[in-house]
Amino acid sequence: MGNMLNIEQDYLRFRQIIRGKIKQNLKKYISQGELIGKKGKDFVSIPIPQIETPNFRFGRRNTGGVGQGEGSPGQALAPGDVDDGGEGQAGNAPGNHILEVDLTIEELAQILAEELELPRIQPKGSAKIKTERDHYSRISRVGPESLRHFKRTYKEALKRQISAGSYDPLNPYIVPIHEDKRYISWKTKQRPESNALIIYMMDVSGSMGDDQKEIVRIESFWIDTWIQTNYKGVVTRYIIHDAVAQEVDSETFFNTRESGGTVISSAYELCLNIIEEEYPQELWNIYVFHFSDGDNFTGEDNNRCIGMLKNNFLPKVNLFGYGQVESTYGSGQFIRELESNIKDADNFVTSRIETRDDILKSIKDFLGKGK
């Protein structure tokens, strides 16, 4: 087909634009479009880059629209139900049906990994502990009747009857005898036991707004998803801090807003305590992520944090990720301090997340090392 070739060319050019190789002027129009999937009751979107063409159009897509269904005024709509980009699509849209598919965490992670080309995580120290697990993946000639493999058994019987010449296609009776029976059986596999601990720390001082928290929420969802598919057991802990730090549950983590200053070292201290007291590093793969707008109270405290990172965190953890979200307040000095002082640690990553569109890039920063 001639058009096969043409589409390859068009596709190639699109990818080149996305990678920034050609047409730099279009780069600013690249946005994260999304495919909507569904996980349980939540809609999740699967990233897919899109380039928008600028044209005259109405601003504020948030003007609302017309919908259909039950409910009384004031009742909220599910986010996935609203067609935000509601452009009157000119052109002929083919008859598409969005399928609402239920995705498992594994599938989601798979899609994410494919899109971001994430390497699989190599657990550290995994050889130390092993567990045995049975997989029912073998076929055996003996076994309990309850595990008889119906299809295989009849296949064997069919084979036997054909070779014996007793099979009549016009009158296809197949009768298995004892030798035909096949059973599902198991294999015992030794698996390295690997558990992971994820600790999220977030700055909830006055300068962190709802937008910033939303970014942290989305980002931590994907980090969770990916780490969970790489380890058998994952424990997640949450720490919030302004001038003092405290451990909270996930609900509080994402919804708290404090005012007041920022002392980052308070959170690092608490985090170290948790790790040291509860999670021996030989047994746990430890991931620590810290999100802040980078406006620490004093320079002195910055130095303290750097010291703790170098001496206490980095020898223990698989990965320490620092994500700095853009905020209108504050100097954002912290990330520069970190970058200039910690240079040769390969389990330390910093990432700047200015808008929601940077989330994917940032996830790739954090997880792209395969740690």
Added chain:
Amino acid sequence: MVKKHKGPPGKGLGYLKKSRDEIKGYAIEYGLDFFDTYFEFLDFEEMNIIAAYGGFPNRYPSWEFGMEYERLQKSYRHGLHTIYEMVINNDPCWAYLLESNNLVDQKIVMAHVFGHSDFFKNNASFSQTNRKMMDAMANHATKVRKYVDRYGIDTVESFIDLCRSISDLIDPHSVFIKRQADKPRFSLEVAKNGHPQIAQKIPAKEYMNGYINPKNVIDAKQGRLDAEFARQKQIEQKQDFPENPERDVMLFLIEHAPLEEWQREILWIMREEAYYFAPQAETKIMNEGWATYWHEKIMIEKCLTDSEIIDFADHHSGTVAARAGQINPYRLGWKLWKDIEDRWNKGKFGKEYEECENYSALASWDKKLGLGRDKIFEVRKIYNDISFVDEFFTEEFCLENNFFTYVFNKEGGVYEIADRNWKNIKRKLLFSLTNFGRPFICVKSGNFQNRSELLLQHRHEGIDLRQDFLQDTLENLRKIWGRTVHIETVAEGAKKLFSSKPILEESKKKKKKKKK
């Protein structure tokens, strides 16, 4: 004509052909009047290619199609969505069937397609479209590829990007009415007369002249000189044009912008395709509803076998499913068609019905007129989405179908239901359909301030334009127009004039940078 392929699993292509002829027979029996309709059988990869190209096997080169292709491929692979039907407004009508769909799906799609084909052929909005668009698109592709070979993909594709930025600035109704008298508009031909400047040729011996100064290059040069001269002349004479505001901005640019021949041609191609697609956007609700109405009727009344009923119900309910925050054109159209048929069957229209205030009489109103079928055929001929909704989206219909308006609640950060007031709902619905939900833009002057600058005007109707896109679109327009481009609009309650960045300042800046 079904292409040679493996055919649906289980039953052969023969069965599919038989089904097609059977369904076609029923469609004719019901009075549908369609173009010859050909079905092509594709696997999902071929389907995605064709869908990325908007249903055509051959389009001009652009990354945009590559982007769409990637989206389709990915969402198919991840099992998020699948394409059932695709049909092209063309004579003969082309439709595509996806190989991996099951047999019932294929039958529904075929019935659905005959509905579309009938609509294309008979609805007034489509009456002026090119019915040989398959060929035209292929010609466009060939032409553009020729330019790509000559000028390079980057140059040509970048110009296509510019065109696409303004490809919705057309006047969809202009194909039906005369906007102005037939006197010659300002044209390059007229301006050429008495034109002193002649494009410079490179000195060459007679026999080499054709190679060193190819005709098309000289013509292109001359074209630009002519346009520049015309501008000078206008400025001298303080001419302003167009006489009346021009909604067909693309045409205006073709006529008046100093473009090279190939650029003019590409702009023309893009404009032609925009006009071809416009009626489909204008009749989305009617068209999809009509096809859905007919696939339902043909399948249920004639075509379904017992074993197919579950699959049919599954597919059909997917097609007409309601989503809380969106209008599903299939559903809205389908419901409206059925409502119209019902009302005209029972005589639920006219003065007597509308003035009746007795609820029990209204509920059991049935004059047994049986005019429904005739009415819907008449409506499918002369309405488009706007007049369709305006006329038939009645208060009863709105109530029955649970419509509501929703707004964005800034505090809660969620969309929520605002009200169920029929008038509000209808107003919002109509607004979203008006001009495809896009702002009205027209050319007000091509010699603004007697400096040969372009002035556009936005008819403000309550919603401001999106600012960052506005500025970028102006820049794109400037690249086509060659001089500063302005737009009059309203922003935050005040009249405002936005302009593209002056070229002079830009080049000054560059110079300054160099000095540093």
